[in-house]
Amino acid sequence: MSDNPASILFAMEKVTKNYGTIIALNELSVRVSPGAIGLLGPNGSGKTTMIRTLLGLIRADSGSAQVLGIDVRREPLDIRRRIGFVPEDECLFPGVAGIEFVAYAGKLVGMPAKDAMQRAHEVLDYVGLTEVRYRKVESYSSGMKQRLKLAAAIIHDPQLLILDEPTNGMDPAGRKDMLALASDLAHHKAMSVLFSSHLLPDVEAVCDHIIVLGAGHLLVQGDIHELKAAHQGGFEVRLKEDGASFARYLTDLGCTVQRRGDILLIQIPPNSSPAILWRAAAVTGQQIRHLRPQRSTLEEVFSNAVERSPCPL
């Protein structure tokens, strides 16, 4: 991560936030570059508190935080002018049509009324709510409400868009649309996205970078592709048959063998080559149907990070 302030989206330095006896953030330090960032963590890990701290909505007990180079503690309003936020909850201003809802969101940020209305039409077109813009928001489906909140969050063209569990409770088609919009904004519209979700495939579909929190600590942070990089000396093998003798043979040679369904995850000793797998197959009379270097899934990265957590989660 570069130390150049211009290249830092947000940075937190030993931020601690307590709610009575509950420690929401525990000396959390993190620096993130612009891009699409996934925020992962089990329930109560501090994701929402971190988002609220970045928005300047809560005052940390100690530590410092900066968003887009602005101090959160000193200029929270200035930060919120540059951020769009899609809250997790179903929160809508009642009794208004979709277009009014989005235009009102723009006026609350400080847009002139005319610009807000014009821009509301544009962003509603973008999120695919053109046809229903004059309908009361109460009559929208869950997916439409989420897209409406997204439109309200991007009306002022923010530099950073924060999405808190944006696909919760959505049907597959709506979820797909939402992910496509978030990904498009992050990758083609020069808007940084902080995507908080429990759903790892959603994070993987949108983000390039992840932050994993646990008990208010930073557990893992990095580029998704790097975190999922091939394991040194690790292989996935699927055999035609059960392969118990194959596994035993490799274990005797000093390999570590784990079974995951019909796949064997094999870690060969550091000074060995993959040739021992072929030799083991020849010796035990097995047919290898599938062999490739072992890569972690995002789920494994997440699970390992949580398991390695120094604090009970």
Added chain:
Amino acid sequence: MPIIDQGYQHWSGRLAGHRWRWLAITRHGVKIAMRSYFLRYVLLVAWVPALVLVTTLSAWGLLERKSKLARIFSQFMQFMNPGVIADPRHYRAEVWRLAYGYFFHVELFFAMIVILIVGPGLISRDLRVNALPLYFSRPLRRIDYFLGKLGVVGTFLGMVLIVPAVIAYIFGLLFSVDFTVVRDTFAILVGATAYGLLITVSAGLLILALSALSRNSRYVALLWLGLWFVGGIGSSVLSAVHQQQRRYVYHPASALRVAPPHRGAWGATPAVQEPAVPTSRNWRALLSYTANLSRVGAHLLGTNTAWEKLSRLEPTARGRRSLLARFGGPWYPWYWSAVVLAVLLGLSLCILNLSIRTLDRLK
């Protein structure tokens, strides 16, 4: 499907500063509230007393100028003391004060109705639909939120109280064609505006505080009705009991006696328990929220002073007392009511401060 799908466009306009951000909330709230037919109807009816006030002040201007048109109005002024009609310019300020006093007396009722329609949902609806994150995740402070919501109540109360009062004043000036009117009555305009603002701020913050107590607007409306009616009824009942008790307790300074029917210059007086001196220590009216507003309003408009001056036209002391007992008052110190209103104001601010604490809390 749109003919041309523009996709996402960047916006490069300028955002306004924070100073007037609350106005966006007010405008939105007023726009939503004005969709209610019932509210529009009430606002229309609430302007009828304003028309009466305008007519009264204009008629008095004509009377001062001894206009022929004034003869039409003089038929409706038979109830007034002939001394007042004979020298309208001398009693100008008093008549204006009393006209404004009666105007606000009626408009206070309409103000309560308007608040009942507009106020309960202002915060409770936001709480019910969890809309606070939508406000506070934007560059808004709590004070902006409260000011914006208060602005909604203020707009409607201004339409009912302050705007008609100012318009009536302008009409009064126009029909007087006398610059001394400004000298005599400017304090009334200031008092009327101050009274309108007092009602707006006090009742506005009170309904916001009540609205912040519940997610259900109906409960808030019931609380408001309770505060309005129960306080008023309690105050009236206690005052009646107090009056009854005073009938049997002799006190040399404030003895009561039953007065026989008496016809004075201001019309027939029924046989009432007439206070020998005004009951300046009767605190029972303090229980009523609207009575407290009225008492401070009477002080700001100077209606009691006006009645005292008019009572001097009565030939007998009994007549004067009778006049003051019927029309003047209440006579307890106005600052008692001001203290009650200040306490309610503080309580409202405390409730708002505790109920709406941005998002610095666990779910």
